[in-house]
Structure formats: structure tokens, C-alpha cells
Amino acid sequence: MDLSKVTITETKSTNDVKILFIMDNDYGANYHFIRPILEGWGWEVTLTGTEMTIEPCDYQSSSATLDMDMLISEVSSLSDYDAISIMPGESHEGLLNSQAALDLIKSAADMGIVVSAWCKAVRVLAAAGVINGKNVSGHASFASEYIAAGANYIPGDVPPVIDGNIVTTVRSRFYRPDMCEAIARAIGVFEENAPDVTSVQLDPIELTTNDNSSLIVDILEESGVDQVVARFYAIDLGTGDRNSTEPYRTVMLENVSQAQYEACLEPFGEGNYTVDIFTQDIFGNSCNFTDVLAFVVRNSSDSGFMLLVLGSGAVIGVTLIIAAVTISNLIKRQKAGVYLVILPYV
Numbered sequence: 001m002d003l004s005k006v007t008i009t010e011t012k013s014t015n016d017v018k019i020l021f022i023m024d025n026d027y028g029a030n031y032h033f034i035r036p037i038l039e040g041w042g043w044e045v046t047l048t049g050t051e052m053t054i055e056p057c058d059y060q061s062s063s064a065t066l067d068m069d070m071l072i073s074e075v076s077s078l079s080d081y082d083a084i085s086i087m088p089g090e091s092h093e094g095l096l097n098s099q100a101a102l103d104l105i106k107s108a109a110d111m112g113i114v115v116s117a118w119c120k121a122v123r124v125l126a127a128a129g130v131i132n133g134k135n136v137s138g139h140a141s142f143a144s145e146y147i148a149a150g151a152n153y154i155p156g157d158v159p160p161v162i163d164g165n166i167v168t169t170v171r172s173r174f175y176r177p178d179m180c181e182a183i184a185r186a187i188g189v190f191e192e193n194a195p196d197v198t199s200v201q202l203d204p205i206e207l208t209t210n211d212n213s214s215l216i217v218d219i220l221e222e223s224g225v226d227q228v229v230a231r232f233y234a235i236d237l238g239t240g241d242r243n244s245t246e247p248y249r250t251v252m253l254e255n256v257s258q259a260q261y262e263a264c265l266e267p268f269g270e271g272n273y274t275v276d277i278f279t280q281d282i283f284g285n286s287c288n289f290t291d292v293l294a295f296v297v298r299n300s301s302d303s304g305f306m307l308l309v310l311g312s313g314a315v316i317g318v319t320l321i322i323a324a325v326t327i328s329n330l331i332k333r334q335k336a337g338v339y340l341v342i343l344p345y346v
Contacts, residue, residue: 017042017189020075020084022105022124023049023068024095026057028088030118030172032064037180041282042224046081048072050098057090072100078107082187083114086121088172095124102128109165114186116167118179122146125166136168137161162186181283194287195221195228195279198259202293208300213265215293217253217277224282228253228261235272235294248273268297 019038021031035045049068056064078084084105086095095101101124109115109130117125122138123145125131132150137158146153154161160169160182167186169179184190199218207213215230231247249268253261275293280286 017083017184017187018044018046018081019183020078020081021045021047022072022084022086022095022101023047023054023066024087024089024092025051025054026090027054027066028057028090028118028172029059029064030088030176031066033176034087034118034172034180037177038183041180041184046070048075050094050101072098072104075104078104078111078113081108081113083116083183084108085115085183086117086124088118088121090120092121092124096127106130112165114165114167114183116179116183116186117169118172119170122168125149125168126151131166131168134166135161135163136166137170138168139170184283189223190283191222191281192283192285193222193281194285195219195225195281196287197277197279197289197292200275200277200293202295205295207268207295207297209267209270209297210300211267211297215251215253215263215265215275217261219259219261219279221259221279221281225255225261226280226282226284227278229278230263231276231278232268233274233276234269235274237272242274247276270297270299272296 021035023031039045047066047068048070050072052068052071054066054068056066086092086105105115105124105128109128115125115130117138120139120142122131122136123142125136126142126145126149129149131146134151135154136146136151137154137160138146140155143153143155157171157174160167160175160179162182162185165186167179167182169175169182172179181190196219197217198220201216203214203216204211217228217230219225219228230251230253232249232251234243234248235241236243249265251263251265253263256262273295274291275295277289277292278286279289
């Protein structure tokens with residue numbers, strides 16, 4: 001990988017995505033798992049329903065009562081949202097009997113906002129009149145309602161279905177990650193490229209066994225970075241290979257400014273090292289970049305030499321800074337009555 005020819009550009013983040021969850025009484029337990037996925041991507045989730053407080057389905061405890069952020073009648077601007085999503089539930093009777101809820105869903109679909117429904121919630125889309133001519137999945141118990149609404153119902157255990165700005169799924173528990181990905185795809189923020197490493201540097205470049213240092217990595221990413229990990233491997237000077245398949249050290253880098261990540265490193269032992277960088281974005285796309293940086297750490301006691309020139313009664317001392325040399329490098333040579341003695345300088 002030629003890092004010198006890559007230009008760093010500003011990354012595109014999904015942090016500005018806003019999604020409106022439409023809730024009903026007897027809501028499904030999968031809500032508690034769906035929301036963290038989207039919030040983990042940096043999305044802003046808002047809850048709305050026909051009542052300010054809703055109760056869970058029988059599969060949950062009474063402590064799972066939820067408070068809405070606002071009533072459906074209080075949603076003033078649908079254009080504030082990139083998507084709306086009708087959460088899983090038992091029957092959705094409250095939404096089916098609310099003209100305000102059905103009108104909101106119809107308005108969102110007509111505006112081109114991504115409208116999604118989980119499992120039994122697809123029947124609410126049918127009641128809102130937004131799936132005519134659309135391919136949809138959904139709970140088989142209400143297949144007749146989908147078909148009556150003009151939809152092309154796809155039966156069976158199929159992955160989430162995207163048809164324009166309508167996204168539907170069956171089996172909310174099984175397809176949770178897939179459905180969240182489908183919603184992101186429909187919005188247009190999902191991408192499948194792992195974060196790319198554009199530059200790597202070590203500061204300072206020359207290290208001794210006493211030195212702390214910093215590893216600085218620049219990343220190019222279209223959506224959002226989840227993690228950047230550096231793995232350091234010791235190199236066998238005889239073979240040029242890694243001493244072990246296990247890293248000498250592993251560190252997690254922290255975001256310090258836009259596309260730049262950094263880790264503070266404690267001193268290394270004397271030797272030669274190579275670095276691999278692992279990157280992963282918020283959608284789980286990952287890549288491992290091998291041997292992106294090589295460096296040498298010398299023993300702190302081998303910090304230099306004293307050159308003594310002996311002859312004609314004169315002694316001149318000159319300090320030479322030479323990296324990674326040991327006591328075995330002492331040289332004594334005689335020529336034309338002048339002695340050169342190189343001694344370790346500390």
C-alpha cells in the first residue's frame with residue numbers, strides 16, 4: 001500500500017441520521033435490541049405513539065413501560081427525519097384505530113421518507129395505503145391484509161425486503177441486524193468499504209528502551225469509524241520474519257481530530273518491530289493492513305561513543321551519536337603512531 005499517494009478527505013458520518021420510532025401498546029421485546037444497534041451507529045432515535053405511556057407485550061415484565069418523547073399528533077415536521085419505523089408488537093390495534101397515525105405514515109411515504117415496518121407492523125402499512133404495488137415481507141397471519149392493500153407479498157422466512165422507500169421484514173428477532181442494515185441502505189448511508197489507512201507515523205522516530213512515543217494514524221472513511229487497533233510484532237533479524245504470530249503489544253487508538261487517531265505508547269524492549277493496523281467501521285466492515293510501519297528500538301545505554309585520538313601528546317575528544325551499538329563494537333587500531341580508540345559514551 002503506497003501511503004504517500006493518498007489524499008485525506010473529510011469523512012462522511014451517519015451521526016446526523018434521525019429516525020422516528022412509531023410505538024403501540026403491547027410493543028415487542030425486540031425494541032430493546034433494535035434501538036441500541038441504530039444508536040450505536042450514531043443515529044438519533046425519537047419515540048412517538050398515540051399515548052404518552054405504553055405497555056409491553058406479555059413476554060416482558062411490567063417494568064418495561066415506555067414513555068414517548070411526543071404524541072403522534074405533536075409531530076410537527078416529518079422532514080426532520082430520515083426514516084420512520086413501526087416497531088414490533090402484538091397487534092398494533094392502537095395505530096390501526098388512529099387516523100393521525102395512518103396519515104403520518106402516508107405523508108412520510110409520499111414525501112419519500114424511508115418507511116419501515118417490523119413483522120406484524122406491516123399490517124399498519126397496509127392500513128395506511130402505502131404498499132400498493134410494493135414487494136413486502138411480514139407476518140404470515142396478516143398476508144390477506146397486505147394483498148388487499150395491493151402489495152406483492154413475499155411469503156416465508158425471507159430477508160428484509162427493500163422496495164423504494166418501503167422496507168419490511170418478518171421475524172424481527174432473527175433479522176434485527178439485517179433489517180437495520182436494510183433501513184440504512186434505503187436511506188443511502190450504508191456502505192461496505194472498511195476504513196482505509198492513509199498515513200502512519202511514529203513520534204519520535206528514533207526510540208530507545210526508555211522512550212515513550214505516540215502512534216498517529218490517519219483514516220479515510222465514508223460513514224463512521226468504530227475502532228482502530230494497532231498490533232506490534234517483534235522481528236527476528238536473522239530471518240526477517242516475525243518472532244511470533246501473537247502480537248508483542250496491542251493498543252486501541254483514540255480519535256483525536258476528524259480522521260486522525262492516536263495512541264500513547266510505553267517504552268518497547270530493544271529490537272526491530274513492524275506494525276499492523278486493524279480498522280472497522282460502524283457497519284462492521286473491517287480490514288487489516290499489514291506491515292504499515294517498521295521501526296528500531298535501541299538500548300538506552302548505547303547512546304553514543306567517545307572518539308579519542310592519541311598521538312604527539314595531544315588528546316581530542318569527539319562525541320559520535322550512533323544508534324544500536326553494543327560494547328562489542330570497541331575498536332583499537334594503530335597507524336603511523338596514532339591510536340584510535342572508540343569507547344562507549346554515556
